[in-house]
Amino acid sequence: MKKLAVVALMAVAGSVAADGATRDVTELYNRACMACHASGAAGAPITHNAEAWAPRLTKGMDVLVNSAKNGLNAMPPRAMCMDCTDAEYKALIEFMSK
Ligand code: HEC
Structure with missing residues (x-):
């Protein structure tokens, strides 16, 4: 039981450290990009549609x-x-384009 608690604590500490660098991509996506990119509103390349993103990706990150x-x-x-x-935009674009 004690061992399990230590493992759980380490997992929490690990995720906090990771968030220090960049915030959670899914959270940012839901807050900012989803409104247009989930549906393709106004011609936005649709999230997780690799075909829609392919011509964009050729422009370079x-x-x-x-x-x-x-x-x-x-x-x-x-x-x-x-x-x-910039790092968060990059992570968001990587998230949306695959
Ligand atoms: C208000 C709607 C809207 C929101 C919100 C939005 N986008 Fe877009 N996005 C678009 C539209 C429309 C296009 C297509 C523009 C075009 O090519 O005419 C686009 C295109 C793009 C492209 C391709 C650009 C290129 O040079 O081809 C990237 C990258 C992108 N969006 C990233 C994001 C990110 C990251 C977010 C969230 C932080 C986001 N977008 C939020 C509407 C939106």
């Missing part, structure tokens, strides 16, 4: 991060995540 930061056509600047970092 830096260009895609910049599109999210500066906005692109119907996508507003910052892509509705006012405090996302």
